Amino acid sequence: MTLNADLYLNLIRGGAARLAENRQTINDLNVFPIPDGDTGDNMYMTIEAGTHAAGESLSEMASAVSQGMLLGARGNSGVILSRMFAGLSKGFRNLEEADADHFVKAMRAAVEEAYQAVSRPVEGTILTVLREGVEAAASSSSLEDFFDRLTAGMESSLQRTPDLLDVLKKAGVVDSGGAGLLSITEGMRDALYGKSPVLAGSDQPSNAIVDFTSFTEDSVLEFGYCTEFLLRLQRCKVDLENFDETVIRDWLLEQGDSLVFFRDGSIVKVHVHTKDPGAILSRCREWGEFLSIKVENMTLQHHEKRMDERYxxxxxxxxxxxxxxxxxxxxxxxxxxxxxxxxxxxxxxxxxxxxxxxxxxxxxxxxxxxxxxxxxxxxxxxxxxxxxxxxxxxxxxxxxxxxxxxxxxxxxxxxxxxxxxxxxxxxSSVTTGLVSRAIRDSEAGAAGNYLGISGKDILCCAPNPREAALALFDKLHASSADIILIFAGADAPEEEAEALKSQIESSCPLSEIILLDGGQPVYNYILVLC
Amino acid sequence: MLKIFTDTDTDLTPAEAARFGFQLISMPYSIDAKTTYPYVDFETFDGHAFYDVLRSGVLPTTSAISKEQYINYFEPDFAAGNDILYVHFSRAMTNTFDAMDQAVAELKARYPGVRFEEIDTKGITPISYGIVCEVGDLYLQGKTLDEILAWAKEEVDHFAMYFFADDLKFFRRSGRVSGLAATMGTLIGIRPLIYMSQEGKMVSVGTVKGRPKALQALLDKVTELGSEIEKHRICIGHSDAPEIAHQLGAMIEERFGKQNIVYVYVNPTAGSHCGPNGVGVCFHAKHR
CATH class of the missing domain: 3.40.50.510 (Phosphotransferase system, mannose-type IIA component)
Structure with a gap:
């Protein structure tokens, strides 16, 4: 079996579908026993943004998938995932179809790209699971064989993540990003075998209802057009191998603003705001032909608020x-x-x-x-x-x-x-402490208690948020701070917050204590020591 | 006969003015297009209520009084042939004195031979208060106009004032402080330390983290620059922060022993520029 554009998109959708099934389980793989990490949701929303892609060759499709994910990336694991697929896209550049060898090579590019996404890669994370999975699948005879080895390799790598990262071991969990990646890979493998519940591809980004009445017969074009297109550079128009796309980018910068510009192989993706989309489209045909074009009047309501604010x-x-x-x-x-x-x-x-x-x-x-x-x-x-x-x-x-x-x-x-x-x-001179309710039992204490957290450490545990905050203050040597800010969360009653403030005031005479109604979710209190 | 005048921007209340013999010129402020003349439109200043309005997000404006208003204040004494001394807030902070100059020129033409002199306190609120009170003391002692002017020439620059504000938005809007950090918005807990320069302008000398450190910085300035502080009033002004003002007073007395400390509520017109919760100290100094 070889991998073509349609199959690739199917694999991506299979991966997204499997991740969708497991996202809550992955969300729950938190280092801290508080409702703090949504790795499953983040990775799902990232990969989902790649499932609306279109392209004829594998190269085009992989590029479109990658671009969707780059823009949709959420959270660190989502960013790493999007970069992994950007690496795959690089690996598939100029390929109509791919076999197992191509896939292995492209996955190596994916590993490299994913590692580059973070300035200080940490082992025991999604990066390790990806790398070790790809190493395990290095000598595969077919695509099926590749995916079997890849999932097996990732599975065993994932189980070892607590040995590499102490925080995981303490929390008694495996790495959530790695688990998300494994789900995606399993879903891709199942899609390859034709047994995946493939995600319906109709979840287009919500097409907001456009109110055409906001641009009338007498309206004056004030905000211009949001203009987006995919341009295929044409061999008959440019010297593809040596073409420097910055010529287009620099020209576009002069024509409009809010420019987003990528080149992937012979495809250039452009997003630009201009009052004269015609001029831009005409000029761009000097370099190639369009694969798709979208032009929207920015005065219309679906953009109204954003544009008004901006202009x-x-x-x-x-x-x-x-x-x-x-x-x-x-x-x-x-x-x-x-x-x-x-x-x-x-x-x-x-x-x-x-x-x-x-x-x-x-x-x-x-x-x-x-x-x-x-x-x-x-x-x-x-x-x-x-x-x-x-x-x-x-x-x-x-x-x-x-x-x-x-x-x-x-x-x-x-x-x-x-x-x-x-x-x-x-x-970097600031110390932040967090107080949040434990949602499961852990070494620090039973579920229902309140944990005091700073950085990667759980420093204390108490039966109520006020006591947890006070204990956290002691642990953080708060009395030496010049300013102590208390952001009271959505769940912190006013009287409790005031009582906490008075208690801290009496124990920190040399600090200024400022209580602010933060209204944040998850954390009853955020304590900031400056 | 010598008649003395001052204005409400020096924080002097009508009772204090009467005790010294000052006539008070009222400097107005406006909230929502309603202009208020302190001690004309109200008898006693309810500082807490005023600064609470500012805390609710209102930004008042201030305005200069007109030539006609100055004429109304001064003409009776010109007509009576009295000498006049006006001890006022800083010329460098306002254009109201342009109108006064015109008024005085007109009155001098109309009543030749009347002497009109002024002392620029080169400050506002507690620093002006300190100077005005000392002029009042001299007046009560029966000093002549020339003796008082000689005192002022020597002494005005020896009254220093350092203060901090709680919220920069008032100053930023009034544009009356130079050297102020070009921040983008409110600074919670971080305070600029400002002093009144020899030119009569407010100049920021940096920021301080937290109120305890800000109070310490004021105390340090008194220590560094203070000269014969025990022979003069120490005026601590506050914009509705009496507890903090008294805390500063206690710190000063802890370091220097019992002092003649006077606590003053920053008048609403000056307060419109500095906002609530500010505290400042005026003391006798080697220099400003």
Whole structure:
């Protein structure tokens, strides 16, 4: 059997379908016994974004799948997954079809690309499961054989992840990203054998109802057209092997804004906002022919809010995008100067696409991004790599507290490099503590108790959130902090939060204690020591 | 006969003004297009209520009074042939004194021979309060206009004021502080430390993390720059933060022993620029 475009898409859908069945089980594979990680959801939403692809050759299809996933990637495991499929796409470049040998080679490219997605790869994670699975399938005689060996190799690798990562061993779980990858691979294998419940491919990204009345006979074209197309570079028009696609990109940059631009083989994907799509389409035919074109009037309602927000403010020098969960925290980040708050957090990792939209809305020469969660950092960075319209600087804030304090240290008149340095330093000087309810028994304590967590450690356990917060304060030597912020969560009653504040005030006379209504989910309290 | 004037931006209340013999010129502020003249439109200043309005998100504006209003204040004394001394808040912070200059020029033409002098406190709120009170003391001691002017020439620059604000948005809007960190929004818990310069302008000298450190920074400034502080009033001004103001007072007395500390509520017009929960200290210093 050889792998062609249709079969490849079927495999992807099979993988997505199997992952969909197991996503809750994978969500539950948390290091911490609190409802904090949604690896299953993140990986599912990432791969699902690749299931709407179209293409005639394997190369085109793999590229379209990869592009869908790059934009849909959520959470660290989602980003790594999207990069893995980007690697596969590279491996399939210029292939109409692939056999087992091609697949093995392409999977090696996938491993390489996935490792490059993270600056410091950690073993005992999805990366190890991928690498060891591919090693186990290195000498396969057929595609079926390849997938049998791959799943077996991944399965045994997954079981070894707790030996490589202490946090997994302590929590008594295997790595959730690795488990997600295994599910996908199993689903792909089943699809190859023709026995998969293949995911219905009709889940197109929601086609919002367009209100044509918002652009009338008398309307003036104010916002231009959101123009997207796939351009096939043509051999008769360009020297394909030596063609430098930056010629197109640079020209497009002058024609419109919010440019997103990729080249994969002979296909160029473009997203650009312009008042004259005709000029762009005509010019692009000098290099190739279109595979698909979508042009939408941005005044129409489905884009209305976003575009209004964006065009209301003129292009500015510096813009800020922060990720925060909960109404209170979103408000706090807005007051501190954030232009666009992306709703998201521990249990809700926004996709790369959300960041790209936010960058559009901000409309600034330099955009600073505060991801405020270690599981959102990679998608923010991926979005920064993809976005060409502005200089994007991701400040590696891993908690809301780090984001708050970094933002408070922002001096808008500093040079950008200095600014990034200052903010990164400020973020790293902060200690964040979290209080959350245990949803299962663990070494730290029984389900129903409240855990005090900082970084990767569970530091204390108490029967109620206030006591857990106080114990956590002691453990973190909070009294030496100048500022102690208490973000009260959605589940923290006001009286309890006030009582906590007074108790901390009396034990930390040299600190300023600030209680804020964060309204965040999951964490009863977020304690920030600055 | 010498008549002395000051304005409500110096934090002097009508009772205090009456005790020294000052006439008070009321400097207005506006909320939602309603203009209020302190101690004209109300008898006593309810600081807590005023700053609570600001806490709710209202940003008041302030405005200059007109030439006609100045004429109304000064003309009776010009007509009576009295000498006039006006001890006012900083010229560098307002354009209201342009109108006053015109008024005075007109009055001088109309009443030749009347002497009009002014002392620019090169400050506002507690620092002006400290200077105004000392001028009041001299006036009560029967010092002449020239003696008071000589004192001011020597002493005004020896009154220093350092303070911190809770929320930069008031200052940012008023644009009256130089060197202020170019932040993008509210700074929760991080406070700029601001002083009143020799030119009568507010200048930021950096930020401080947390209120305890901010109070410590004020105390350190008193220690570093203070000179004969025990011979003068120490004025601690606050915009509805009496407990914090008293905490600072206790810290100062703990370090320097019993002092003549006066606590003043920052007047609403100045408070419109600094916002609630600010605390500042004015003391006699080697220099500002």
């Amino acid at each position: 209301k403010c003129a292009r500015k020098a510096l813009g800020i995008v922060s990720v925060a969960a909960g109404k209170g925290l979103s408000g706090i980040f807005s007051e501190m100067g954030t232009d666009v708050v992306i709703e998201g957090g521990q249990t809700m990792n926004p996709p790369v696409e959300k960041f790209l939209e936010a960058f559009d809305t901000v409309n600034a020469d330099v955009v600073l991004v505060f991801p405020n969660n270690s599981n959102i950092l990679l998608s923010a960075r991926q979005a920064a790599d993809l976005y060409k319209g502005s200089r994007i600087e991701v400040i590696p804030t891993k908690t809301l507290g780090e984001g708050y304090f970094a933002l408070a240290n922002l001096q808008a008149d500093e040079a950008v490099d200095d600014m990034v340095h200052t903010l990164t330093e400020a973020a």
